[in-house]
Amino acid sequence: FPIIRAQNSPDFVPDAKFYKVEAILRPWRIQQVSSALLKMGIRGVTVLDVRGFGAQGGLTERQAGSEFSEDTFVAKVKMEIVVSKDQVEGVITKIIEEARTGEIGDGKIFLTPISDVIRVRTGERGEKAERMMGGHADLSSALSTS
Ligand code: ATP
Ligand code: GLN
Numbered sequence: 001f002p003i004i005r006a007q008n009s010p011d012f013v014p015d016a017k018f019y020k021v022e023a024i025l026r027p028w029r030i031q032q033v034s035s036a037l038l039k040m041g042i043r044g045v046t047v048l049d050v051r052g053f054g055a056q057g058g059l060t061e062r063q064a065g066s067e068f069s070e071d072t073f074v075a076k077v078k079m080e081i082v083v084s085k086d087q088v089e090g091v092i093t094k095i096i097e098e099a100r101t102g103e104i105g106d107g108k109i110f111l112t113p114i115s116d117v118i119r120v121r122t123g124e125r126g127e128k129a130e131r132m133m134g135g136h137a138d139l140s141s142a143l144s145t146s
Helices: 002-008 027-039 085-099 136-145
Strands: 018-025 046-052 074-084 107-114
Touching: 018 027, 018 085, 027 046, 027 074, 027 085, 074 085, 085 107, 085 136
Parallel strands: none
Antiparallel strands: 018 074, 018 107, 046 074
């Protein structure tokens, strides 16, 4: 049963039509990231102000000690973007391009399969709900038919 074995393996990636790209980034890079995403037709984005610690540790960019306490959480912004599977790599590449400084604390991206998307206004589900007017799919089909 190769499928069952794959599901049991630790690096199994569930296949889905949609994925959530969750990016934890430097707050002062968010504007740059979101306008680049908008330019490529990514119109549905949720942002949350968060605080965290990673390798960056304390509040300053270069802190000798690696100690941390609650008052050394660094302010970050989490962007959540649900996109169709074929748009995932493009979105990730764009986020890295726009958010990267090369210094510790640039952030991290997590990828999660999404079971369904439901548009509250219409009750649409799946692809109909995930597609947005003038969104990435619209832009690329307009390009290929013109
Ligand atoms: P409608 O056509 O009814 O306006 P919509 O699909 O444009 O629906 P909104 O109701 O405008 O969606 O979305 C509400 C909020 O949901 C947005 O402000 C955003 O925070 C979040 N959101 C919508 N789509 C996505 C998405 N694909 N990924 C992440 N967040 C999203
Ligand atoms: N995949 C959607 C579309 O092509 C856009 C999704 C999004 O903007 N997050 O219309």
